[in-house]
Amino acid sequence: xxxxxxxxxxxxxxxxxxxxxxxxxxxxxxxxxxxxxxxxxxxxxxxxxxxxxxxxxxxxxxxxxxxxxxxxxxxxxxxxxxxxxxxxxxxxxxxxxxxxxxxxxxxxxxxxxxxxxxxxxxxxxxxxxxxxxxxxxxxxxxxxxxxxxxxxxxxxxxxxxxxxxxxxxxxxxxxxxxxxxxxxxxxxxxxxxxxxxxxxxxxxxxxxxxxxxxxxxxxxxxxxxxxxxxxxxxxxxxxxxxxxxxxxxxxxxxxxxxxxxxxxxxxxxxxxxxxxxxxxxxxxxxxxxxxxxxxxxxxxxxxxxxxxxxxxxxxxxxxxxxxxxxxxxxxxxxxxxxxxxxxxxxxxxxxxxxxxxxxxxxxxxxxxxxxxxxxxxxxxxxxxxxxxxxxxxxxxxxxxxxxxxxxxxxxxxxxxxxxxxxxxxxxxxxxxxxxxxxxxxxxxxxxxxxxxxx
Amino acid sequence: xxxxxxxxxxxxxxxxxxxxxxxxxxxxxxxxxxxxxxxxxxxxxxxxxxxxxxxxxxxxxxxxxxxxxxxxxxxxxxxxxxxxxxxxxxxxxxxxxxxxxxxxxxxxxxxxxxxxxxxx
Numbered sequence: 001x002x003x004x005x006x007x008x009x010x011x012x013x014x015x016x017x018x019x020x021x022x023x024x025x026x027x028x029x030x031x032x033x034x035x036x037x038x039x040x041x042x043x044x045x046x047x048x049x050x051x052x053x054x055x056x057x058x059x060x061x062x063x064x065x066x067x068x069x070x071x072x073x074x075x076x077x078x079x080x081x082x083x084x085x086x087x088x089x090x091x092x093x094x095x096x097x098x099x100x101x102x103x104x105x106x107x108x109x110x111x112x113x114x115x116x117x118x119x120x121x122x123x124x125x126x127x128x129x130x131x132x133x134x135x136x137x138x139x140x141x142x143x144x145x146x147x148x149x150x151x152x153x154x155x156x157x158x159x160x161x162x163x164x165x166x167x168x169x170x171x172x173x174x175x176x177x178x179x180x181x182x183x184x185x186x187x188x189x190x191x192x193x194x195x196x197x198x199x200x201x202x203x204x205x206x207x208x209x210x211x212x213x214x215x216x217x218x219x220x221x222x223x224x225x226x227x228x229x230x231x232x233x234x235x236x237x238x239x240x241x242x243x244x245x246x247x248x249x250x251x252x253x254x255x256x257x258x259x260x261x262x263x264x265x266x267x268x269x270x271x272x273x274x275x276x277x278x279x280x281x282x283x284x285x286x287x288x289x290x291x292x293x294x295x296x297x298x299x300x301x302x303x304x305x306x307x308x309x310x311x312x313x314x315x316x317x318x319x320x321x322x323x324x325x326x327x328x329x330x331x332x333x334x335x336x337x338x339x340x341x342x343x344x345x346x347x348x349x350x351x352x353x354x355x356x357x358x359x360x361x362x363x364x365x366x367x368x369x370x371x372x373x374x375x376x377x378x379x380x381x382x383x384x385x386x387x388x389x390x391x392x393x394x395x396x397x398x399x400x401x402x403x404x405x406x407x408x409x410x411x412x413x414x415x416x417x418x419x420x421x422x423x424x425x426x427x428x429x430x431x432x433x434x435x436x437x438x439x440x441x442x443x444x445x446x447x448x449x450x451x452x453x454x
Numbered sequence: 455x456x457x458x459x460x461x462x463x464x465x466x467x468x469x470x471x472x473x474x475x476x477x478x479x480x481x482x483x484x485x486x487x488x489x490x491x492x493x494x495x496x497x498x499x500x501x502x503x504x505x506x507x508x509x510x511x512x513x514x515x516x517x518x519x520x521x522x523x524x525x526x527x528x529x530x531x532x533x534x535x536x537x538x539x540x541x542x543x544x545x546x547x548x549x550x551x552x553x554x555x556x557x558x559x560x561x562x563x564x565x566x567x568x569x570x571x572x573x574x
Contacts, residue, residue: 041479042550043549044479044541044542136470137520138480139479139482179524199493245489248525248528249485249528251528252483252525252530253475254477254478255477256477256478256481257532257534258530258532259523259525270527304543307503360547360554361553361554361556364513364538364554365513365537366513367558380545429544430540431540431543431544432542433544435478435479
């Protein structure tokens with residue numbers, strides 16, 4: 001059993017690209033594994049709902065080629081989590097297929113494990129009926145309709161399914177996991193090597209899954225050295241450094257709070273964590289504590305189709321109209337509602353985004369009475385069919401262009417339109433239908449795997 | 455006498471990072487991070503950053519504030535709001551929640567008592 005292990009992470013999002021020189025500098029340090037996360041819900045529900053990858057296949061392939069060269073050269077495993085972004089089975093398979101193609105092309109022999117986290121709606125219905133599903137964070141209460149409407153459902157695996165594969169197949173070269181708790185592959189690799197303090201491996205994984213984002217300036221490639229009771233972080237670009245502050249600040253990022261981080265099986269408590277500057281660019285971290293939860297829960301993510309969208313965009317420079325823009329647009333909404341009952345029933349929605357006024361912050365904007373020089377208007381219509389969305393959007397746009405208003409001097413048109421055609425169908429819109437915690441009978445329960453050899 | 459009533463600094467003059475971002479699809483989280491202990495402590499001790507201020511600034515009720523805290527290890531102030539609209543869906547304005555922080559920048563922080571007392 002090793003006293004220390006080293007993990008190299010090339011980037012916080014697989015497919016975003018990373019400096020190859022920094023990667024190879026990291027490889028020279030003799031890492032025991034390359035681990036990289038590919039997932040996020042941040043780009044929104046469309047990826048899961050429509051089965052889209054976050055990055056283009058060519059971008060994924062470029063990152064994959066470099067990492068596989070490292071795998072073959074050093075005979076160390078590459079662990080990829082949340083393949084494709086949403087981590088659906090199709091993305092796991094697409095990633096495995098790409099690995100196979102690269103292996104064939106470069107004459108590499110690779111043993112690849114695929115782990116799936118797609119969840120059948122029957123299981124979700126069953127657990128929902130048993131009262132074993134609760135909202136995650138600030139998500140709304142679940143309904144049976146949310147489950148039925150979900151086009152795809154995945155669960156974030158903990159470290160256990162990845163560990164099981166690593167134990168069963170010690171010679172595996174690449175693990176391609178579906179949707180995973182971001183630090184899960186890091187945790188699995190630590191536990192495999194007997195470093196089994198969850199306060200250490202979860203904290204390390206939480207930071208490492210973002211690559212060298214914890215460095216100053218924010219970087220890409222990072223090396224972690226993990227031992228029983230602490231871990232060290234060092235960015236592989238010599239222009240970057242980890243500082244006690246930059247590392248401590250990392251758990252603020254995209255988290256509800258920085259000190260209590262809930263994950264599968266429990267909560268990581270960083271209230272007593274310690275950060276020590278080892279040298280100019282390296283920080284040692286210790287003191288994280290893990291508090292197991294009474295029931296083992298996995299986070300479910302589901303997305304449903306919310307409708308079809310058509311938009312128009314344009315600008316207004318006329319100060320007389322800008323001075324009354326809110327009542328003007330409200331009047332158009334009322335007029336459209338009288339024509340399209342779907343807008344009243346809620347089956348269709350017409351929303352104006354007024355850029356220059358409150359297009360970015362909407363209701364959250366504290367400056368309510370700001371009068372801009374010009375405003376940009378994005379008209380957004382969503383309906384059950386693309387045809388209806390287009391019809392409503394077209395009508396709304398014509399109204400914005402030609403509806404008279406008090407004090408009007410510019411009687412030829414109200415609106416500067418850059419695009420032709422002025423209305424554009426942009427296709428399906430999704431929503432997160434599931435963001436809930438589901439109890440499982442074992443951490444392995446809903447996940448399965450297969451081995452492919454190239 | 456007028457000298458004593460020092461014009462305060464804005465938060466953007468004192469902090470290194472002021473940002474907003476999604477924390478999952480149903481929350482927006484806000485971070486104010488300092489690079490030095492002194493301005494951090496000045497802001498923390500000023501009592502200006504309160505739940506009430508956050509609610510007033512963003513026009514949200516108190517129960518929408520799901521976290522509100524100072525985090526000494528990172529010299530940081532953080533609060534998290536329930537998202538009032540669905541992320542990346544109909545009516546979205548800020549998919550990543552990355553541009554909701556601006557009103558925090560202009561918050562005025564009075565000079566610390568020490569700073570006032572030490573001036574001639």
